[in-house]
Amino acid sequence: MSEQKKAVALISGGLDSMLAAKTVMEQGVQVEGINFFTGFCVEGHTHAIRGQNKGKPKRNNALWVAEQLGIKLHIVDVIEEYKNVLINPKHGYGTNMNPCLDCKIFMVNKAKQWISENGFDFIITGEVIGQRPMSQRRATMPIIAKQSGADDLLLRPLCAKNLPETLPEREGWINREKLHDITGRSRKPQFAMAAEMGFTDFAQPAGGCCFLTDASYSAKLVDLWKSHDGRKDYELDDIMLLKVGRHIRPKPHFKLIVAREEGEGRFLEGYKKEFISLRASSHTGPLTLIDGTVDAEDIYTAARIAARYGHGKDAEQVDIVVMQTDGMERVIQVKPFAADEIPQEWFI
DSSP states (O other), X not given: OOOOOEEEEEOOSBHHHHHHHHHHHTTTOEEEEEEEEOSOBSTTTHHHHSOSSTTSOOOOHHHHHHHHHTOXXXXXXXHHHHHHHHHSXXXXXXXXXXXXXXXXXXXXXXXXXXXXXXXXXXXXXXXXXXXXXTTBSTTTHHHHHHHHTOGGGEEOTTTGGGSOOOHHHHTTSSOGGGSOOXXXXXXXXXXXXXXXXXXXXXXXXXXXSBGGGOHHXXXXXXXXXXXXXXXXXXXXXXXXXXXXXXXEEEETTEEEEEOOSHHHHHHHHTTTTTSEEEEESSSOOOXXXXXXXXXXXXXXXXXXXXXXXXXXXXXXXXXXXEEOTTSOEEEEEEOOOOGGGSOGGGBX
């Protein structure tokens, strides 16, 4: 008997990577999954933090996909290495702050390193020609393979028949005729394939799995860098906080993060020792953090904004507890801003 070949599949948590992995598994190849944690993934963060859509399962879709496939999933922390991809993308950004082409090259390169270290034979991705405007085009497919160093060890089962043969096909590890020829942005072929394979539950494609494709999040990231005098750097806490709350910048030297609901408020509680925090005591209201160096006038402005988003927004006076990072508290009385008193340009 010939030795069973082994492949690692990049598992994002979406339908395409699940179908790609299953296609190869059905040909007798041993498949394991790999998921690279950059810090910008949607799954497992705001879905778990926020209380909305309580009826939906709070799950990490990459782990869930691996469970559905019955395969092992390796989750690899690449937060520090990924900084250079985001800050200095060779191929530039997409519509927002998404360095999609550089990101794909980076992840396939990491997978290439992983298979070399772990005795695997080739790499699987769920890419489809024409599905994404930046990284999944016919012209970019060979760029990813070459610049990642994977070359023809990279197999894209969902669109393989539209691409040159790879090593797994030439060597007979994979039967090319059992691969697919999907192109374009329509999801109908994938939905049909999912039904044939018996998958009835999977992550929907709308919204993507990366915050960097989101216009609102990207604006907050750019604002963060501006507040650092244009220095493009970040820590994990920085990018986590960008995912939560209303972000309001009354002046260049400080901004507010205002919880929008209870789940966000509980999450922000964990940062009260790092930021000055505000909470109304005379009325129910959200927890608000002040990010920046502020004076008494700035705190008063911040308190008026915080009061605006509580149940005392129409009151003549709201008591706001101001807590310093050392735990010291004091109460100030403020009149909440009216809705039309907060300039639109303050909102990030």
